[in-house]
Structures are given as structure tokens and as C-alpha cells.
Amino acid sequence: MNSRQGALLRALLEASDYRTSADYARRLGCSDRTIRTDVKALNSFFEHEGLVTRVGRQRGAGLRLALAPGEENRLVRLLEESETEMHPRYERLCQEMIALTCYPGPHTADSLARRMFRNKQQIQSDLRWWQGILKVSGLTLSVGRQITVEGPEWTIRGFVMSMLFSFSSAAVRRRILPSLFGSIEPYDRQFLERCIAEMQRDLGFEFSSNAQWQFGVYLCIMVTRIRLGHGLMTWRGADGSTPFFAYLKKRLERHFSLTVSDAEMGLLRDMAHCCTWQWSLAAMSAYEPSERARAFTDAVEEALKKAFGAPLPEDVRKPLAILFESGLARRTCGLVAANPNEESVKYETMDGACLLSSVLCEVPAVIEADLFSPDYARIVLVLLDYLDQVGALRCYRVGLVVNCGIDLALWGAHRIEKLTSRLEVTDVLTENEVLAAASRPNSTLLERFDFLVSFEPMDIDFPCVTISPGVSRADIDHIIASVPLWRRGQEVHTAWERGVLPAGPSPESMFASLHARLTADGLIDMSLERFEWLVWTLSVVKDRTLVFAWCGSGVCKTGIRIFRLEEGDQAECGQCTMAAVLVGAPAERGDLTPLTQGFKRLVEDYADTSDLVSDDGFFVCFPEPE
Numbered sequence: 158m159n160s161r162q163g164a165l166l167r168a169l170l171e172a173s174d175y176r177t178s179a180d181y182a183r184r185l186g187c188s189d190r191t192i193r194t195d196v197k198a199l200n201s202f203f204e205h206e207g208l209v210t211r212v213g214r215q216r217g218a219g220l221r222l223a224l225a226p227g228e229e230n231r232l233v234r235l236l237e238e239s240e241t242e243m244h245p246r247y248e249r250l251c252q253e254m255i256a257l258t259c260y261p262g263p264h265t266a267d268s269l270a271r272r273m274f275r276n277k278q279q280i281q282s283d284l285r286w287w288q289g290i291l292k293v294s295g296l297t298l299s300v301g302r303q304i305t306v307e308g309p310e311w312t313i314r315g316f317v318m319s320m321l322f323s324f325s326s327a328a329v330r331r332r333i334l335p336s337l338f339g340s341i342e343p344y345d346r347q348f349l350e351r352c353i354a355e356m357q358r359d360l361g362f363e364f365s366s367n368a369q370w371q372f373g374v375y376l377c378i379m380v381t382r383i384r385l386g387h388g389l390m391t392w393r394g395a396d397g398s399t400p401f402f403a404y405l406k407k408r409l410e411r412h413f414s415l416t417v418s419d420a421e422m423g424l425l426r427d428m429a430h431c432c433t434w435q436w437s438l439a440a441m442s443a444y445e446p447s448e449r450a451r452a453f454t455d456a457v458e459e460a461l462k463k464a465f466g467a468p469l470p471e472d473v474r475k476p477l478a479i480l481f482e483s484g485l486a487r488r489t490c491g492l493v494a495a496n497p498n499e500e501s502v503k504y505e506t507m508d509g510a511c512l513l514s515s516v517l518c519e520v521p522a523v524i525e526a527d528l529f530s531p532d533y534a535r536i537v538l539v540l541l542d543y544l545d546q547v548g549a550l551r552c553y554r555v556g557l558v559v560n561c562g563i564d565l566a567l568w569g570a571h572r573i574e575k576l577t578s579r580l581e582v583t584d585v586l587t588e589n590e591v592l593a594a595a596s597r598p599n600s601t602l603l604e605r606f607d608f609l610v611s612f613e614p615m616d617i618d619f620p621c622v623t624i625s626p627g628v629s630r631a632d633i634d635h636i637i638a639s640v641p642l643w644r645r646g647q648e649v650h651t652a653w654e655r656g657v658l659p660a661g662p663s664p665e666s667m668f669a670s671l672h673a674r675l676t677a678d679g680l681i682d683m684s685l686e687r688f689e690w691l692v693w694t695l696s697v698v699k700d701r702t703l704v705f706a707w708c709g710s711g712v713c714k715t716g717i718r719i720f721r722l723e724e725g726d727q728a729e730c731g732q733c734t735m736a737a738v739l740v741g742a743p744a745e746r747g748d749l750t751p752l753t754q755g756f757k758r759l760v761e762d763y764a765d766t767s768d769l770v771s772d773d774g775f776f777v778c779f780p781e782p783e
Contacts (some may be wrong), residue, residue: 315491
């Protein structure tokens with residue numbers, strides 16, 4: 158499979174019903190004919206892998222994946238494992254970086270070409286690409302007689318780890334890690350595995366399987382870098398080492414016949430905390446967060462209580478402290494750990510994320526921590542349920558209109574409120590009642606309801622959503638998606654514009670351009686430093702569009718801007734082609750749902766949300782600054 162066929166397969170897996178070839182063609186940025194060709198290629202792939210699943214076609218309806226029972230998980234695994242083949246340059250680029258950082262030099266374009274079995278011109282092209290990527294992460298690639306990666310030692314290691322963690326672990330294990338492990342003997346790898354087992358016993362809980370292999374990868378990188386003469390001599394977390402890590406230091410020195418500094422063990426201890434992302438209830442119960450993590454939780458709780466009038470539930474306090482502590486460790490290590498839920502948090506639940514951020518991003522402890530964006534999203538995810546519990550987001554008054562039996566009336570009211578906390582059925586009415594009320598000059602409908610929900614279309618001049626008798630999750634999504642049309646019974650018109658934005662070769666240059674344009678338009682009044690921090694923390698890259706939403710201090714008036722980035726070197730910094738920005742005045746906090754839903758509609762209609770990824774588009778998010 159190539160990248161387009163992989164994107165088509167993912168889209169088919171996500172689709173719940175038939176969709177036309179034209180729909181998929183628009184999504185992937187290709188022609189209907191290409192989609193038909195890719196469908197044949199996918200079916201051939203399924204047959205080759207021994208799968209019964211096929212892509213079916215129905216005249217007048219479109220395409221649909223006919224999943225055979227029990228094959229979905231296997232299909233997802235095959236798709237993940239084939240990601241390396243889907244990006245022809247990916248394997249070579251990763252092996253180039255491993256060679257530059259974990260193999261003895263001197264390195265030249267000729268030596269890399271021989272190692273990669275490629276021609277020199279291809280390697281030189283790759284090196285220019287790496288120069289742009291490394292610059293964003295605070296590193297430089299010196300290209301002359303010798304090629305070297307230069308920068309702080311912990312930043313180099315964090316970059317290599319982040320690069321490997323950005324992709325399917327199955328693909329990395331199968332195609333990339335052998336080139337790293339080639340410098341480590343099997344006996345040495347077994348020794349490192351024993352060290353990891355001992356570390357888990359000392360910490361009092363087991364790492365997840367994913368965390369175990371990630372920690373094993375770091376230990377290989379650490380030993381290799383020390384052997385090459387690039388050991389750490391200073392580290393911010395080197396003080397206060399535990400007896401176990403002092404013992405482990407001696408074991409590593411004796412086994413590998415090298416000198417391991419206290420700074421290395423401080424970083425190693427922090428890396429152990431970085432690798433505990435997946436926690437069981439027993440592990441959370443046994444673990445005691447640090448004093449700083451507990452102080453952070455107290456500061457966040459105080460701010461939330463002041464804003465929403467309710468303390469944090471007791472069962473949320475410890476997970477929040479643990480997330481903060483692990484996020485601090487990753488920031489200290491310079492390790493950006495991808496968060497698979499980041500887009501769901503910042504985009505799908507944008508109203509709740511914006512409301513929480515308007516409070517969290519004013520807390521001094523949060524600002525000082527300067528967490529990586531994925532770690533900030535982890536904290537917001539934990540707190541979204543708190544918003545529902547305290548009723549912080551506006552609850553919409555719904556009038557349920559029925560022209561059927563009592564059973565459907567009761568079922569509809571129950572299902573609507575069960576499937577979302579954002580809607581309250583305040584009354585159940587008959588169709589005749591609604592028609593009579595709507596025909597009166599001074600109708601009371603606006604005073605009683607924000608909108609109506611009906612099982613049949615209604616010809617009335619009042620907001621009304623039609624749903625199916627099943628009252629499914631899709632029906633609730635349809636209701637919520639319609640909310641931006643109304644605010645207190647009136648249609649919403651949020652000022653928005655489209656334009657072209659000049660962007661330089663780094664994310665910071667694009668953020669500076671955004672800041673200048675929004676300031677000139679009178680939308681914001683804040684320092685560039687504050688604006689950059691907000692964008693780094695709150696934005697998410699959706700396909701090829703940077704999406705940023707902020708509702709809080711520093712916003713002068715509400716507005717939406719969708720920019721096409723000028724073509725140029727910015728393609729080396731995340732493959733973003735567009736930027737979509739929503740800024741909301743603090744007074745808008747009470748109506749964030751219609752505001753953010755309307756914004757997302759504009760993003761879907763006008764921004765670049767194609768799933769198609771070019772051969773260079775590996776880093777779908779901006780690497781964050783150190």
C-alpha cells in the first residue's frame with residue numbers, strides 16, 4: 158500500500174455507512190478514477206494477506222468496507238505495520254539519524270550513502286530536509302567535510318526518542334530498531350532487560366509492555382552515546398538519587414566497562430517516570446506524587462473552584478498529580494510523547510477544552526511548568542468530566558415534539574439526556590401545540606426552549622432538529638452539530654475572514670505572523686511571548702491545518718481567521734498548508750458550544766483537512782521548542 162491507499166483504508170474503517178467515491182476523492186485530494194484504482198489495490202492486498210474482508214460497491218450508494226467477523230483488529234495491525242512501506246523515505250531517514258547519533262564517525266555524505274545503499278545526491282537531499290527539522294528542535298546539522306548533529310546532549314537523545322515514538326511501534330520494531338540494536342550485543346540487551354525488571358520492582362509497579370520497549374530503546378541510546386564520548390556531565394534532576402539508582406549505576410559501569418555520571422542516572426530516573434504512561438488502578442493507589450505535583454494540583458483546584466464553584470472530585474486529584482509529574486519529567490528530558498487523544502480533546506471537544514484553558518492558562522504553576530502540548534492535553538482530558546459534573550458548559554433547553562405514542566416520547570427524552578449532559582428536555586409537546594404556539598405573534602417558545610427536537614420535519618419559523626425514532630448517538634451528534642445555528646433562539650453570525658499568511662522556515666515565524674495579523678485586525682492585545690506560549694500549548698495540527706482556539710484574556714473581540722500559508726520553506730516544519738484561528742472574548746465563555754461548533758464547520762469547509770500525506774510528511778505535528 159502507498160500513503161494514499163493507507164489513508165483510504167483508514168477512512169473506510171472509520172465510515173459507518175456507504176460513501177461515494179467522490180467523497181473519498183475530495184477527502185484524499187485525488188480523482189474518482191484514482192479511488193476506484195485504489196479500491197482494486199486494497200482488495201488485492203486483502204486477498205494476499207488471506208483476509209475475507211473486501212471493499213464493496215453498491216450502485217447509487219458508494220463504497221463500504223465489508224468487514225469479516227474477527228478481522229478488524231488484524232486489519233488495523235496490518236495497516237500499522239505497513240506504515241514504513243507507505244512512506245518510502247521514512248526508513249532511510251530514521252536510519253540516517255540513528256547512524257549520525259549512535260554510530261562512530263566521521264560521517265560524510267559518501268559514508269552515509271554506502272551505509273544506506275543510496276546515491277550521494279539522495280543523501281544530500283535528505284540532509285537538507287534534516288537541517289530544517291532539527292533547527293525547529295533547537296539542534297543543528299553541521300554539513301561540511303564531516304556531518305554532525307550538534308546541540309545539548311539531552312536534546313539530541315530526546316529528539317531521537319520522539320522521532321521513534323511518533324510512529325507505529327510495530328513498524329519501528331520491525332524496520333528501524335535493528336539498525337540501532339546493531340551496535341548492542343544480544344547479551345548486553347538481555348542485561349538491560351534485567352535492569353528494567355529490577356527498576357520496576359524498585360518502583361513498586363510494572364511498566365506497560367509499550368513502556369518497557371520504549372525504556373529499553375532509551376537504555377540502548379544512552380549506552381551507545383556514552384561509548385561515543387557523549388555522556389551527560391550535568392543534569393537538572395541529578396540530585397537526590399535513590400539507593401537503587403546508585404546501585405544500578407555501579408552495575409552499568411561494571412557490565413559495559415564505562416563511566417556513568419550522576420547526571421546520567423538523574424536523567425535515567427526521570428526517563429523511568431516518562432515510561433509510566435499507562436497506569437493500573439493498583440499502581441495509582443500505591444504511587445505517591447512529589448510535593449511539587451501535589452502543589453500543582455492544589456493550585457489548579459483553587460483556580461477551578463474559584464471559576465466554577467466546586468472542588469475537584471477526590472478520585473481525580475491523584476491522577477492529575479501523576480500526569481503533571483510525568484509531564485514535567487518529559488519536559489525536563491526534552492521528550493515529546495505523542496498523545497493519540499490530543500485531536501479529540503482539542504478539536505472534537507473544543508468547547509470544553511477552551512473553557513478549561515481559559516482558567517488553566519492563567520494559573521502561574523501551569524505557565525511555569527510549560528508542559529509539552531500532548532501532556533497538557535492529557536491534563537485537560539482528565540478534567541473534562543469535571544466540567545460536566547459542575548454544569549460549567551451551557552445546558553440547552555430542548556422541547557421534544559412527538560406525533561406518536563407515549564413510549565417514544567418517554568424513550569426520546571430518556572435517550573437524549575442519557576447520551577449527552579449538554580441537553581435537557583424541559584417539556585414534551587405534540588405537533589399541534591407547537592404549530593399553534595408558532596403561529597401566535599408573541600410566541601412563548603423562545604422563552605421556554607433554545608430549540609426543538611422532532612421525529613418528523615416541521616414547517617415552522619423556529620429552530621428545530623429532526624432525528625430518527627432510534628435516538629442514536631448519530632442523532633445526538635446531529636443535534637450538537639446544529640447548535641451553532643442558534644444562540645438564545647437566534648442565528649449566530651461570527652465575523653470571519655480568509656486570507657494569505659506569510660510564513661518563514663520555522664513555527665515561531667508563522668506564530669509571529671499570526672500575532673501581527675490578529676493584532677492589526679484588532680482581535681487580540683497581548684505580547685508575542687504570551688501568544689506563542691498559548692499556540693504551542695493549545696493548538697493541534699488537524700491533517701495539514703494548524704487549528705488554534707483561545708477564549709480568554711488578551712482577546713479584544715471575537716473573530717475567526719482561516720489563512721493559507723504562503724508556499725515556501727515552512728513545508729519543512731510540519732507540512733502545514735493552512736492555519737485556522739478562533740479567538741473569543743471572555744464574555745463569550747457562556748456560549749462556547751455554538752462558537753466552537755461554527756468554527757469547526759468553517760474549518761471543515763475551507764481549511765486543508767485532506768488525509769493525504771506526502772513522502773516528506775512524517776512529522777505531522779510541530780516539534781516543540783526546548
